[in-house]
Amino acid sequence: MHGASAICGIGESDYYAWGESPHTEFQLACIAIRRAVEDAGLELADVDGFVSYTDMRNLPTRLARALGLRELRWAATTWPGGGNSVAAAVQLADAAVTAGYARHVVVFRALAQGQFGRFGVAGGAGTGGDGPYMTGPFAWNGTYGVLTPAQQCALRTARFMHDHGISQEALCEIALACYANAQRNPRAIRYGNPLTREAYHASRWIVTPFHLYDCCPENDGAAACVVASSERARDLPNRPASIVAAAQGIGPGFGVFTPEDLASSHYRQVADHLWNAAGLRPEDVDVAQFYENFTGPVLIALCEMGFASPDGVEKFVSDGALVGPDARFPFNTSGGNIGEAYIHGFEMINESVRQIRGESSCQVASVERALVVGGPGYAPGSALLLGAPT
Amino acid sequence: MSRVLGVGWALPALDDSNRAFFTSGTLALQRCETCGHVQHPPEEVCASCQGSSFDAFESAGLGRVESVAVVHHPVHPALADRVPYAIVLVSVDDVPGVLVTGNVVGTAPEAVGIGERVRVVFEEATDPSNEQVFLIPQWEIVR
Numbered sequence: 001m002h003g004a005s006a007i008c009g010i011g012e013s014d015y016y017a018w019g020e021s022p023h024t025e026f027q028l029a030c031i032a033i034r035r036a037v038e039d040a041g042l043e044l045a046d047v048d049g050f051v052s053y054t055d056m057r058n059l060p061t062r063l064a065r066a067l068g069l070r071e072l073r074w075a076a077t078t079w080p081g082g083g084n085s086v087a088a089a090v091q092l093a094d095a096a097v098t099a100g101y102a103r104h105v106v107v108f109r110a111l112a113q114g115q116f117g118r119f120g121v122a123g124g125a126g127t128g129g130d131g132p133y134m135t136g137p138f139a140w141n142g143t144y145g146v147l148t149p150a151q152q153c154a155l156r157t158a159r160f161m162h163d164h165g166i167s168q169e170a171l172c173e174i175a176l177a178c179y180a181n182a183q184r185n186p187r188a189i190r191y192g193n194p195l196t197r198e199a200y201h202a203s204r205w206i207v208t209p210f211h212l213y214d215c216c217p218e219n220d221g222a223a224a225c226v227v228a229s230s231e232r233a234r235d236l237p238n239r240p241a242s243i244v245a246a247a248q249g250i251g252p253g254f255g256v257f258t259p260e261d262l263a264s265s266h267y268r269q270v271a272d273h274l275w276n277a278a279g280l281r282p283e284d285v286d287v288a289q290f291y292e293n294f295t296g297p298v299l300i301a302l303c304e305m306g307f308a309s310p311d312g313v314e315k316f317v318s319d320g321a322l323v324g325p326d327a328r329f330p331f332n333t334s335g336g337n338i339g340e341a342y343i344h345g346f347e348m349i350n351e352s353v354r355q356i357r358g359e360s361s362c363q364v365a366s367v368e369r370a371l372v373v374g375g376p377g378y379a380p381g382s383a384l385l386l387g388a389p390t
Numbered sequence: 391m392s393r394v395l396g397v398g399w400a401l402p403a404l405d406d407s408n409r410a411f412f413t414s415g416t417l418a419l420q421r422c423e424t425c426g427h428v429q430h431p432p433e434e435v436c437a438s439c440q441g442s443s444f445d446a447f448e449s450a451g452l453g454r455v456e457s458v459a460v461v462h463h464p465v466h467p468a469l470a471d472r473v474p475y476a477i478v479l480v481s482v483d484d485v486p487g488v489l490v491t492g493n494v495v496g497t498a499p500e501a502v503g504i505g506e507r508v509r510v511v512f513e514e515a516t517d518p519s520n521e522q523v524f525l526i527p528q529w530e531i532v533r
Binding site: 132133134135136137139140141142143144145146147148150151154155156158159162204205206207208209256257258259260262263 | 399401457461472474475487488500526
């Protein structure tokens with residue numbers, strides 16, 4: 001078990017519907033970072049590192065100048081992809097402070113798709129290509145109208161459902177849980193807008209097996225946290241959320257559609273490394289946040305992380321098993337991407353810290369371990385296990 | 391056969407790695423000249439021997455639907471009158487380990503199932519800007 005570093009501060013901007021932020025994406029990033037640093041009991045000038053993922057717009061030098069840092073000692077990002085890297089970004093900060101390369105590293109994600117176009121659709125017109133042509137790797141799928149993550153995740157999910165006799169109700173349960181838990185969270189975009197099973201089934205198809213409500217919304221907002229050594233975190237005001245273990249990776253299919261990996265979320269290998277590094281098992285987790293850009297791959301990730309078997313996962317999620325603080329399996333307690341806001345999963349990091357602190361709007365009793373599983377279906381995946389302070 | 395997604399739908403930008411696939415009228419997959427490994431989609435390096443010169447393997451074009459989804463939401467305006475359409479991943483009998491993306495012709499999208507046998511067919515398209523003719527692999531159900 002690791003525990004050498006901890007998350008000592010969290011913050012976020014207000015979350016907005018797509019295109020409705022009064023702030024630019026860069027301003028949103030600065031708001032979230034400022035709030036996280038303030039929450040940590042630090043000054044902005046104390047920050048000496050930045051980590052993000054899937055972000056080449058809000059560059060660390062620009063942030064350092066705008067936020068008044070004294071010096072920048074650590075600037076890192078994961079490879080591009082998407083929300084698959086959310087936990088990997090925290091892992092990079094953990095590596096930095098544990099190795100002594102930096103003292104107070106901010107991890108953040110800012111996303112204003114209303115200003116920069118939709119994530120996951122490359123090419124200006126949404127064709128996945130360059131003008132009227134599908135270029136490079138887009139040719140293999142875009143020529144056939146396979147253009148979006150929803151469609152790619154649908155193909156994975158359809159095969160998983162087929163192989164294991166899983167019904168539409170299992171997907172519905174994921175959406176219902178996220179919406180239900182968001183009703184407790186005033187930050188949530190879906191706060192005050194509950195979802196019923198009837199409305200789920202009545203909603204239009206996007207791509208089978210995904211209804212509208214199987215797909216997370218697109219939002220504008222930013223979230224950030226501060227990572228420091230556990231020794232440093234003990235001197236700061238908040239109860240630290242100890243970084244027990246983190247893992248990223250993939251193998252052996254490496255994200256390409258292959259017959260062997262078709263129905264995978266690419267988390268088998270991440271799960272092995274995470275549980276081995278932590279010396280813990282799935283049953284040791286008190287609350288879990290699973291990245292849900294779409295509901296279907298969550299079912300696959302639940303299995304690959306070791307919480308359910310493919311043939312038993314529908315039962316595992318059914319009968320309200322995921323809803324509320326007293327759930328059989330406390331899950332996406334802030335509402336996640338679907339219910340709280342699509343900040344590429346970073347809202348799940350902050351929610352996990354709140355659970356460790358005992359400050360969630362859907363607080364699970366006596367949380368010792370909180371799990372974050374990043375985006376399934378894209379690679380490399382990543383997962384993070386937080387714990388009560390050591 | 392005309393294009394499933396309409397004559398106006400975007401064409402692939404041809405390059406050395408995809409010209410045979412999209413124009414030859416055969417299911418032409420990338421083969422390593424050094425070790426004979428066939429891989430798809432193509433890559434600049436052979437995943438088996440790391441060789442970097444390639445020719446094309448002409449598959450017999452028979453396979454199986456490994457997954458299918460029906461697209462209802464037209465992501466692009468040009469597809470608004472083409473939905474619903476089926477997208478499939480097909481495993482190819484004579485090239486283990488690869489999946490080829492495509493659409494299904496001649497069968498209603500909702501009637502396409504996982505496990506169905508399929509045969510490659512080719513849709514014709516011409517790039518109006520330069521008269522380049524395409525023969526784009528697609529799939530029909532064999533029952």
